[in-house]
Amino acid sequence: MINNQRLLNTALALAKMNTQVEPFQQLIDCIQQLIPSDAIALLTLQGDVLKPHAIDGLTPDTLGRRFVINEHPRLQAICNSTHPLQFAHDCPMPDPYDGLLKAKAGDIPVHACLGMPLFDDCENLLGVLTLDSLNASAFDNLSLEHLALLGALCAAHLHTALQLQQYQSHAQHSSALVQELNREALTRDGVEIIGQSPAMQSLKNDIKLVAASEFSVLIQGDTGVGKELVARNIHLHSKRSEKPLIHLNCASLPENLAESEFFGHAKGAFTGAESARQGKFQLADGGTLFLDEIGELPLAMQSKLLRVLQSGEIQTVGEDEVKYVDVRVIAATNRNLKNEVAEGRFRADLYHRLSVYPLIVAPLSERENDVILLAGYFVEQTARKLAIKQLKLSVETQLLLTQYNWPGNVRELEHVISRAALKAKQQQWQQAIITITPAHCDLNLTALSHHDSAKHHTTSAPALTxxxxxxxxxxxxxxxxxxxxxxxxxxxxxxxxxxxxxxxxxxxxxxxxxxxxxxxxxxxxxx
The missing domain is CATH 1.10.10.60 (Homeodomain-like)
Structure with missing residues (x-):
């Protein structure tokens, strides 16, 4: 017997979403306690088909079945009704669950059957709830009023459960999409570190070693050596590879907006803050934050960055609430931070926090024969961009590239190859194979030899003429x-x-x- 108190208890039970129980099954369990039956099923409407979402008392394969409404008269009658519907115990309509009851093998004998259509607030049919009992009079004492109230409770719970499922599906899709876009962005320009020199082999080994840890990493090296590439490799080989890698160039930060860039701001936090905005730490939560040109960071921001590294706490500009983030920080600089610390331009405590595992990327002039390997890589990339079927370096060009000291490092080599390929294509557009010659490279060996020798304080071979x-x-x-x-x-x-x-x-x-x-x-x- 259903009464108001039992309905209230059911409503309270349904209102408490149990995270340990699937919401569709939670509805079934509550109804089973209120109206005991031999079989109960919750089905949702998908076009002209009813799909079982939760069952009790029916064989497991029922969940895999799809009931076409116009092929099952009882289900069709429930769907066409605006109120709970009880079928006579001797109703001639075939039962969709014949042979599926656990309590009875074969056809279902004379039995009680109750169906409730479930509607949303706009009177759209969401699904149906069916109850079957081998006791032919099991549902005779249930009032239509109480059943209607119960149907409304079930419909509200089903609507919430379906929305939650939709949100979860969208969230999973969005997460997968973000992961795919993040990985595509990371790998679009290539992530392989090209080089076989001892310096690069050592660097690759260090990257594999530190990537598996959660240590902060400080990448040091001259401009153009590929520090960002090293950071991408660390992230992709870490446990955080499925999470975002967020990039922030500290050299391009206006001092008055630096805190907002790092920690975000609330709407109206300052002039021009017309809407709330997440900072780089919130965006990188669970992933990695790459702070490029960390040596350019203002002293005022250095202390706030230190706090995050120590405690994981951030405070959005314009808000009092303290939030926690889980972010791994990789920093890079072309400055000598030890000298910066000694001269008071960089905090010593922040330097030690960042350089738990320092990595040094050697300049191209110290990477022996890597120049030709890198040149081959850039030639292939450039040929693809310029739609050149076959692009190659002449022997003289290869010799020229090995003689040059590359003060701009890998970035300079890439730009030289790009410009040279463009010039070669213009001059040799009728040829099947485009060849880059020394004349296309525009490199002045004699002019740079003395400068680079003085810069690196090493004895190097003079320009070959x-x-x-x-x-x-x-x-x-x-x-x-x-x-x-x-x-x-x-x-x-x-x-x-x-x-x-x-x-x-x-x-x-x-x-x-x-x-x-x-x-x-x-x-x-x-x-």
Whole structure:
């Protein structure tokens, strides 16, 4: 028997969403306690089909069935009704659950059947609730008024459950979309670190090591060496790879807006704040925040950044509430932060917080033969952008690129290749294979050799002026010709002192002597 108190208790039970129980099943459980039955099912309307969402007393395969409404007279009658509908125990209409009751094998004998259509506030049919009992008089004492109230409660709960399911689906879709867009953005320009030099092999090993941790990382290196690429690799190899990597260039931050950029602001927090806005820390919550040019950050912001690193606490501009974020910080700078600390331009405590695991990206001039590998990578990229079927570097160009000291590092090499390819395409547009020659590269070796030597305080080979006619030479022949000339030139400059020559060429002395013998260079001893 249903009474007002039991209806109130059911309403209170339905109002308390149990996160441990699926909401459709929660509705079934509440109804089963109020009106005991042998079988109960909650079905939602999808076009002209009813889909079971939760069942009790029916075989598990019922959840996989889809009931076409016009093929099941009882379900059709419930859907067409505006109020709960009880079928006579001897109703001739076939039951959609024949053979599906757990309590009875085979066809359902004479039994009680109750159906409730469930509508939303706009009187749109959401679904139906069906109850079956092997006791033919099980539902006889239920009043239509109480059943109508119960139907309204069930409809409200179903409507909320369906909306929640829709929101969750949208949230999952949005999350997956963000992850896909984030990964696409990270990988669009490539994430592979090109290079086989010892410096780059060591860097790759360090990236794999630190990526697996949650340590803050400070990436140091000259402008154009690829610090952002290192940060992307750390993020993609970390446990946070499915979460966003948010980029913030500290050098481009106006001091009066820096706090808002970091922590967001509330509507009306300051002049021009016409709407609330999340800061980079909120956007990066659960993921990684890459702070580029951290050495340019104003001192006032350094103390606030330190607080976040220490406690994870942030405070939105214009709000009193303290929020917590879970963000891994990777910072990068081309400055010597130790010197900045010594001169009072950077906080020592922040420096130590950021540099839990420092990484140094070597300049291109210290990466030995990586120049040609990188040039090949950029040639392929540029050919694709310029719609060139085949683009290559001449032997002379390769030699030229290895001679240059690259003060602008990898970024400069990329730009040189891009400009040279454009010039080569303009001059050779009728040719099947476009070749980049030294004339396209616009590099002044002589002008830069003294400057770079002074800058790096290293002894380097002077600009090579020996011309190589490669038209009838293979790559090996051209390389041997170049190597022969370079070694001979350096031996003469060092009075045939093999040790000094080896140091200048950055090779082992014994290897240099063996290479000279193979190339037919006379071996003279230095006294």
């Amino acid at each position: 020996y011309p190589i006619d490669s038209h009838n030479l293979s790559l090996k022949q051209a390389t041997d010709t170049f190597t022969h000339h370079l070694i001979s030139q350096q031996l003469e400059q060092h009075d045939f002192n093999w040790a000094a020559t080896a140091r200048t060429l950055h090779v082992d002395r014994a290897n240099l002597v063996r290479l000279a013998k193979r190339l037919g260079i006379a071996v003279k001893k230095s006294f």
